[in-house]
Amino acid sequence: MIKIIDLVKSFNGQRVLDGINLEVPRGQITVVIGKSGVGKSVLLKHLVGLLKPDSGQVLVDGQDITRFSGRQLQELRKRFAVLFQGGALFDSLNVFGNIAFPLREKTRLSEAEIRRRVFERLDQMHLTPDVALKYPAELSGGMKKRVALARAMIQEPEIILYDEPVTGLDPPMTNTVFHLISKTHQESGYTAMMVSHDIPDVFQVSDQVAMLHRGKIIAQGAPAEIQRHPDPVVQSFIRGEVDFLED
Amino acid sequence: MATFIHALGGRFLAVVQEAGAMMLFLLEGLALTFVPPYRPRRVLQELELIGVKSTLIILLTGAFTGMVLGLQGYYTLRKYGSESALGSAVALSLIREMGPVLTAIMVSARAGSAVTAEIGIMRITEQLDALDTMAVNPMQYVVMPKLIAGVIAVPLLTAIFDVVGILGGYLIGVVLLGVSSGAYFSGMVQSVVPLDINGGIVKSLVFGITILLVACYKGYYTEHGAEGVSRATNQTVVLSAILILAWDYVLTSFFM
Numbered sequence: 001m002i003k004i005i006d007l008v009k010s011f012n013g014q015r016v017l018d019g020i021n022l023e024v025p026r027g028q029i030t031v032v033i034g035k036s037g038v039g040k041s042v043l044l045k046h047l048v049g050l051l052k053p054d055s056g057q058v059l060v061d062g063q064d065i066t067r068f069s070g071r072q073l074q075e076l077r078k079r080f081a082v083l084f085q086g087g088a089l090f091d092s093l094n095v096f097g098n099i100a101f102p103l104r105e106k107t108r109l110s111e112a113e114i115r116r117r118v119f120e121r122l123d124q125m126h127l128t129p130d131v132a133l134k135y136p137a138e139l140s141g142g143m144k145k146r147v148a149l150a151r152a153m154i155q156e157p158e159i160i161l162y163d164e165p166v167t168g169l170d171p172p173m174t175n176t177v178f179h180l181i182s183k184t185h186q187e188s189g190y191t192a193m194m195v196s197h198d199i200p201d202v203f204q205v206s207d208q209v210a211m212l213h214r215g216k217i218i219a220q221g222a223p224a225e226i227q228r229h230p231d232p233v234v235q236s237f238i239r240g241e242v243d244f245l246e247d
Numbered sequence: 248m249a250t251f252i253h254a255l256g257g258r259f260l261a262v263v264q265e266a267g268a269m270m271l272f273l274l275e276g277l278a279l280t281f282v283p284p285y286r287p288r289r290v291l292q293e294l295e296l297i298g299v300k301s302t303l304i305i306l307l308t309g310a311f312t313g314m315v316l317g318l319q320g321y322y323t324l325r326k327y328g329s330e331s332a333l334g335s336a337v338a339l340s341l342i343r344e345m346g347p348v349l350t351a352i353m354v355s356a357r358a359g360s361a362v363t364a365e366i367g368i369m370r371i372t373e374q375l376d377a378l379d380t381m382a383v384n385p386m387q388y389v390v391m392p393k394l395i396a397g398v399i400a401v402p403l404l405t406a407i408f409d410v411v412g413i414l415g416g417y418l419i420g421v422v423l424l425g426v427s428s429g430a431y432f433s434g435m436v437q438s439v440v441p442l443d444i445n446g447g448i449v450k451s452l453v454f455g456i457t458i459l460l461v462a463c464y465k466g467y468y469t470e471h472g473a474e475g476v477s478r479a480t481n482q483t484v485v486l487s488a489i490l491i492l493a494w495d496y497v498l499t500s501f502f503m
Contacts, residue, residue: 048380077382088377091368102381105284 001026001191002047002159007056009042016042018215020056024208029185029192031202033226034212035237040195041085043212044161047193048080049073060159078106081152085164087144089136089151095122096132099151106155121150125180142173146180153184162194166201174198178205199238203227211237272467273460276394279387289392290399297358297393297459298400302407308353309346309408313415316340320416321424330420334431335438337416338409342439342447343502346409348495351454354401355487359462362393363483366466367476375467390463394456401455402448409447446502453498454491461487 002024009017016039024030032040045051046058049065057064065076081102082088089098099118103109109117119129125146136144145165152160165181166174182205185192196202203209203223210220211234219226219234227238320336366389369375378385413435420426465479465486 045376050376050379074382074384077380080380082377082380084373084377086372088373090374090377091372105381105383 001061002193003057003059004043004046005057005059007043007046007058008054009039009046009051010054015215017046017053017056020212020215020217022210022217022220024191024193026191027189028207029181029194029205030208030210031194031196031206032210032212032217033195033197033199033202033237035197038212039215040197040212041163044082044163044193044195047161048077048082078155079158080161081155081157081159082161083145083148083152083163083165085167087136087148089139089144089148091136094133094135095127095139095147098136098147099132099154102151102155117154118150121154124153124184125150126176141168142170142176145169145173145177149177149180149184153188156188156190158190160190160192162192162196164196164198165194166196166198174201178202181205199240200227213237269460269464272390272464273394273456275386276390276460276463279384279391280395282387284387286388286392289388290395293392293396294400297354297362297396298404301354301357301400301404304353304357305350305404305408306411308349309411310415312345312349312408313337313341313412313417314419316345316412317416317419317424321420321426330424330426331430332434332438333416333420333426334413334433334435337420338413338435338439339443341409341412341416342443344495344499346405346412347447347450347454348491350405350408350451351401351458351491352488354397354404354455355458355462355491356484359458359483359487360480362459362462363466363469363480364476366390366463367469367479370467370469371472371476385467390467393463394459397455397459398452399455401458402451405447405451442502446498449502450495450498453494457490457494458487461490 004020004022007017007020008015020043022030022032032043034040042051046053046066047060049068053066056066058066060076065073068076090101093101096118099121100114103114103117118132122129122132127143127146127150131139131143131147136147139147149165162181166177169177178201181192181194184190185205194202194206203226206223208221209223209226210217211226212218213233219229219231221229226234229235316337317333320333320340321330324330324332324336366375369389375385375389378388417428417431421428421431462483465483469475469479
């Protein structure tokens with residue numbers, strides 16, 4: 001469904017992505033792991049055209065989106081939803097306004113139907129109805145992530161991109177968010193790409209794992225294969241060894 | 248020496264590039280006014296933030312400016328026995344110069360800085376990217392309503408400033424210092440011509456666009472976290488004030 005071919009991206013002369021090749025199969029969750037600052041979020045942003053590569057291709061259903069015009073990108077983005085690292089909830093809107101935002105902007109649904117769908121999503125995310133009137137500044141980290149997930153899910157997108165969905169959360173909330181991602185994926189069957197460094201928790205939701213290191217994908221396979229991967233860099237990362245983290 | 252000239256040239260080119268980028272930013276923002284979806288509700292929201300919430304500060308500064316003009320004008324004119332010209336002196340000073348300039352500087356300090364901070368925070372917390380990924384153009388949703396609100400609000404606030412300033416001058420000149428009420432207003436009516444009022448309106452329109460353009464542009468291209476927001480906000484206030492005064496000179500030379 002999504003195919004990344006020889007993707008290269010540099011910032012201020014520093015090559016962050018150095019020829020990335022990766023396939024994201026339809027209906028599966030592909031997780032890209034790697035240490036902080038390695039370029040995982042940069043890779044993710046190329047998939048919705050938020051960044052343009054220096055060279056290489058990003059194919060979505062065979063079409064190279066790196067050559068898309070602004071209008072074509074707008075059309076493409078209707079198929080996507082993105083869960084940003086910090087949630088990216090709009091400060092000026094309350095929770096209801098945030099979740100309803102994509103529906104109000106991109107559909108002609110009645111206000112009653114929007115209301116029904118928003119509260120359905122809140123319930124799905126185990127959030128009580130009174131949360132709807134709160135503003136993002138009044139929410140805990142876990143609640144923000146769940147509201148952001150509700151907003152991402154509200155339009156039932158074909159493809160969801162998760163940027164560090166559990167960073168900064170405590171272990172119970174990490175498990176809750178991963179459980180919700182897993183549950184929504186089973187229910188909707190969407191295609192997903194997730195970037196994360198939360199090892200080993202992330203293995204529980206992934207169908208395929210790829211490891212990004214020094215601008216390249218150095219390992220790729222099923223979670224069990226990655227955990228047994230012979231590359232010492234992969235093993236070092238999975239075990240969280242200090243010398244690698246300080247590399 | 249060569250290094251100095253090289254650095255100077257580089258700096259000049261950077262300024263020209265940024266001016267060009269700002270002009271394109273403005274054109275895109277204004278062009279999106281005519282592209283659906285139209286966003287009247289967003290424009291009204293921004294009018295409240297930029298216009299209505301600046302009213303109190305404009306009332307206060309307008310009143311005190313008029314009072315100072317009344318006081319200074321009275322004692323200066325008295326030397327020449329021309330106290331009766333106080334009304335025209337206050338009105339012309341306010342309508343031609345002080346009203347548009349001081350209103351613009353106050354709006355820049357209050358609303359311009361707030362707009363930069365708001366958009367800058369939206370940038371660093373990925374809210375602008377979130378709009379993009381929802382196929383909502385952030386230029387149209389965030390920037391365009393603020394530009395339009397600036398164009399509408401600043402001339403109206405300037406008119407309020409002028410009226411309150413004239414009343415402030417009346418309070419000091421007529422009520423406290425004994426200038427004839429009839430002389431105050433008739434002098435004003437005789438000396439203020441449509442060109443003065445039109446000049447003031449044109450200035451306030453240009454200042455309104457300038458303030459919101461600088462504020463939106465600096466916020467939109469904020470980088471480097473909270474420090475970047477702080478720097479962008481600072482730049483907005485300084486650059487707006489300089490541009491307001493520079494535009495004031497250029498426009499005044501046209502309307503003289």
